Amino acid sequence: MTQANIGLIGLGTMGSALAQNIAEKGFPLAVTTLHPERVDSFLKDAGPLADNLIGAKSPQEMVDALATPRSLILLVPAGKAVDAIVEIYAPLLSPGDTIIDAGNANFHNTRKRADELAEMGLHFVGMGVSGGEEGARHGPSIMVGGAKESYAPIRPVIEAIAAKFEGDHCADWLGPDGAGHFVKTVHNGIEYADMQLISEVYGLLRDGEDIKPQEIGALFATWNAGGLSSYLMEISAEILQTTDPETNMPMVDIIKDKAGQKGTGRWTVIEALSLGQSASAIEAAVGARGWSADREARATGETLFPATALQAEYDRDDLEAALLAARIIAYAQGFQVLTAASEEYDWGVDMARVAEIWRAGCIIRSALLDDISDAFRSDLPDGRLLFAPAFHGALSKGIEAMRRVIATAVSQGLPVPAFSASLAWFDSMRQARGTTNMVQAQRDFFGAHGFERLDQPGAHHGPWGS
Incomplete structure (x- = not known):
């Protein structure tokens, strides 16, 4: 093997997994990293897959290893690392070659880089990859943005390595310049909201009823067999039923309640506001992660303002219905932000296709996405996913359940920011005459x-x- 179909720079967790996926699908792949000494160890660890891999120790070796037109995937931290690699490789490439940023980049940076490289005759593709390490290795959801002609040479590889849903590839070209990265950003924003909503239900049962993690996990597993079926519900059930081997305590009970974030949820909120849209459920989730980091202040607050000792029971059907309704609202807000951005930047993003791409391989894959895709392929009232006939029943039932759940939580002094934000937005969207007069x-x-x-x-x- 003298030349590869495609190259990949970055052999961290995600890069290594994606490289193995590409090699396993039979495509010759050239690999390198910012730390060339890592190349040999990666090839050694790849086993039989090394037959489809070419190790490169320098930028020139990497470029020479690629068949033309060259396509080069970057899986390095967003920002300065991408800029540094582009600066090194762009002068070595030829007109018609493509650089593909597969990290979680800010779409504004993607648009800027695409314009700059276009002046050199090069394509720059922003490619959102969802599914974590497992997805990258065995089939992620892939959202491609860039010049449409740049997708043709890489399409066979992308479709081969992507997740499949009933035979359909969970990958596609979604629009020019930053479209792919923006779709991935909003995907992550919806992910923030969904994770927060599940965590709030866990908190109500834990603190409002003193239910143990194992029992909550079993309840979540039951819900996952119904309308709430999703990857996040599935793993939440498993997490809650997992025991720490060192302490024999529920694993979740020994994890510090201090959540991290890498920016995509915050970017979703910022762009929603700049586009005149609401992403209140996502904003509440981002805020909750922010104040989770301030554990010392929260401990002081608990001392100064101790919680009331009110006891309450939450109807399990209410919790299930409320969570489903809130999840629909989170998707509806996310897709409205996507629609506004597509119009603002003239991307022409196919919302139904986005929903289909998310049906497998990604973190927010759920049973709702088939209905969402069908809704976008029909006539939506006022073009709003929230008003889709398919969701009318679930929302009507779930909103009333949500009112009861939130009222009980408020009476107990238990925070439910994402549920509260979801309900306030829904009530605003069903009130023809508001108060901004x-x-x-x-x-x-x-x-x-x-x-x-x-x-x-x-x-x-x-x-x-x-």
Whole structure:
């Protein structure tokens, strides 16, 4: 083997897994890393897969190992590492070659890099890869953005390594420049909301009823067999039923309640606000991770403002219905942000296809995605996923259950930020006459910003003077 179909830079957890996936599917692959000494050990550990791998110790060796037009996947930390590699490799490549950033990059950076490399005749592809290490190794969900012609040479590889759902590839080209990375960003935002909602239900049962993790896990496993079927529900059930081998305690009970984040959830919220959209469930989840980091302050707060000792029971059917409704709302908000961005940047993203790509391989894969895909292929009332007929029953039942769940949580002093934000957004979206007429009057009073009247066209001012 003298030349490879494609190259990959970065042999960390995700890079190594994806490289093995590509090699296993029979595509010759050239590999290198920022630390060349890692190449030999990777090839040794690859076993029989090494027959489809070429190790490169320098940028020039990597470029020489690739058949033209060259395609080069980067799986390195987003930001400066990507810029550094692009700076090294771009002068070595030829017009028509493609650099593919498969990390969790900010789509604004992807758009900028695509424009810069286009001036050199090079393609820059932003490729979202979801599914973690397991997905990268055995079949992730892949969201590609960039010049459409740049997808053709890599399409056979991408489709071969992607997850499959009933024979359909969970990978596709979704639009130009930053479209793929933005879809992955919103995917992660929905992931934040879903994880937070599941955690809030766990918290209500743990703190509101003193239910043990094993029992909560068994309940989650039951729910996973129904309408809440999803990867996150599945692993949450398993987590809660896992015992720490060192202490023999429930594993979840010895994990510090301090959640990390890498930025994609926050980016989703920022872009939603900049596009004039609401992602309140995602914003609540991002906020919850933020204040989880402030454990010392929370400990002080518990001392100064001890929780009430009210006891309560949560109807299990209510919890299940409320969680399903809140999950629908999180998806609806995420897809509305995607729709707004697609219109703003002229991407033409096919929302139904996005839902189909997410049906396998990714973290937010769930039973809802078939209905979401079907909804986007039909006539949605006002173009809103929230109003899809397929979800009317689940929302009508779930919202009333959510009111009871939230009311009980509030009476106990238990925080449910994602549920509360979801309910407030839903109630806003079902109220034709809101209260921002008062906001507009206030703005006009102190700043003469003007307002629209219901009975006359044009801009107007109130009679309150300067």
